[in-house]
Amino acid sequence: MQVIHANQVLTPSGWQSCVEVKIDANGRIAHVGPVSQSPTHQVALLLPAPQNLHSHAFQRAMAGLTEAKGPDPRDSFWSWRRLMYKFLDQLTPEDVEAIAALVFMEMLEAGYGAVAEFHYLHHDVGGEPYENLAEMSERIVAAAAHAGIGLTLLPVHYQFGGCDRRALNGGQRRFGNDPDRFLRLHADAAAAVARGPADAVIGVAPHSLRAVDPLGLRTVVEQTASGPIHMHLAEQVAEVDEVLAHLGARPTEWLLDNHAVDGRWCLIHCTQMTDDETVALARTGAVAGLCPITESSLGDGIFNGTTYLGAKGTVGFGSDSNIHIALFEELKTLEYSQRLRDRSRAALATQNRSTGRVLLDAAATGGARAGGRDSGRIEVGALADLMALDDDNEWLCNRRGDAVLDSLIFGGGGQSCIRDVWSAGRHVVARGRHFRRDAIVDRYKQTMTRLETDF
Structure with a gap:
């Protein structure tokens, strides 16, 4: 004791x-x-030490390498992705475990008590599966156990290069599975989690409406009937336009019309939502998974935090690309984004709770819900x-x-x-x-x- x-x-x-x-x-x-x-x-x-609800551990090794201007004067998130895919061509399972252990250590020193690892690096260079389908998942479990951090492992289903169902290419091939193989990988990853610390959790992450088609999304959600469901949603303008063109609705609108979104779901970023979409998502009980430092780095846009929290929505925080793992900086960056957009002060404060209290309470409550973890409060x-x-x-x-x-x-x-x-x-x-x-x-x-x- x-x-x-x-x-x-x-x-x-x-x-x-x-x-x-x-x-x-x-x-x-x-x-x-x-x-x-x-x-x-x-x-x-x-x-309470909140759960970091969104991490791509391997990207920590890229920190500081993507700040130069590319040949395209419209350099954006998409050029960042190209460099990330190039980086992926080198990583071995041993590399991933070493990088993840450092990331998880840094999270603990920053005040996070647990992490939800949005894990999509599954296969060898070129996309060839390892003999052990869950090789990379097992490395994440091992790194978390070595660091002593609570883990929610979210194996990611990633099937296509866009809504037009184009084939994966380059570094993307290391992510890819059809639904059947993904479900086998997920089962093996769940077994690895079960062999780990008792507080570890298995969830699932259909990557996005760009990378998973409607049938694949429904299959994965229905076949993994318990645990958290995480998905990128409405992050970039180009993504919204692509989903609208191919599915006939904006990403948030389409998801809410086609799935029974509830408290199991954590939708990541959501920086490109209308006011109506913001209120509708808040009312589902889903967690909006915010990563303000990464969203600032990638130029994603500003989450509509005042409207979402005003509609009694739940938010949590993640470090995403792990370029700077700093819990308090994530909270501050969200608040300052609201102030800059609206030319206001104490944007998220209420009459009864200061800005800092609102933010920490949100991080603790939302992180625990998103991670499927019985934490986030100092209570028997x-x-x-x-x-x-x-x-x-x-x-x-x-x-x-x-x-x-x-x-x-x-x-x-x-x-x-x-x-x-x-x-x-x-x-x-x-x-x-x-x-x-x-x-x-x-x-x-x-x-x-x-x-x-x-x-």
Whole structure:
């Protein structure tokens, strides 16, 4: 039994002072209440550690390599994709495991307690399946276990190069499956997850309306009857135009007309929705999976956060391309995007909760729902995904209540305040440092030395 004493704790009923939180041997919260015994950990501030709901781990190795202008003056997301496919031609299973371990370590040090890995790199170079169809999925499971992060594995079904059903080419071939082979791969990936830590979850991810046709989407959704369903939706103007031309409706409109979207679904990005689509999606109970740093990097557009939250929609946050893994920066970037668009301040705050409180509550609740994970709250019975922070510093200045969250997110030094992180009770970060940092970083650096020589 781990016993944490905290000066301040954010619980579902609000802020509490001088609280004892006990974690049992199964990694769940066994007690939240007054101090009753000597602690194993004494902390200033205890918060739920949200789940990162959208990650492509392998893209971390590309960080900083896509900032030059291409030969096309209209250089955009699509030229970024071409460089990504070129990069894919080099990655081995060993590379993917080393990169993923680093990514998951960085997430934990940034305050995330778990990750939903949107995993679409399945096959060998050229698209030839590995003898073990789930080879790459097993590498992700291994990396997560090594880092100690909670995992929701989302094997991705990816079949076509566009709505016109054109064949995959280049690096895309490493993603591709027909529905039958994908379902076999998914079953093998589910078995790998079942052999891992008890808190790991299996879900499914039909990639997008561009990469999966209506029959493939329906087949995958119906044949994977439990667990979260994640899908990219309405990210780019070009995507909206392509779906409209081939399916006769905009992406969000088409999905809502053709599927019973509910709380199992997490729709990623959604930066190209009309107001009516925004309200309609919010009312389904689906999570809008936002990745503001990546969306800014790729020039996707601005999610209609004020309207979505105003319609009582649920959002969560992910690091997507992993170019900068920083939970508090993701939250701040969403809020600032709303302010810039509307020329406003405190755009997402309510009368009862500050901006920082709204954002952290959303991240914790939405991340847990999107990941199918019993977490996101400091409450008896929940998984102990927790982060402890120091507040006696120049960033927080011993502030209390919602003012602490606003200072963490908008003050610029929030991540440096993180002291400890637990994932399902696993104490993986202490004094701001992951317990396997040196070994994970060394392996990653060796991998990158080889990759960048060939790139």
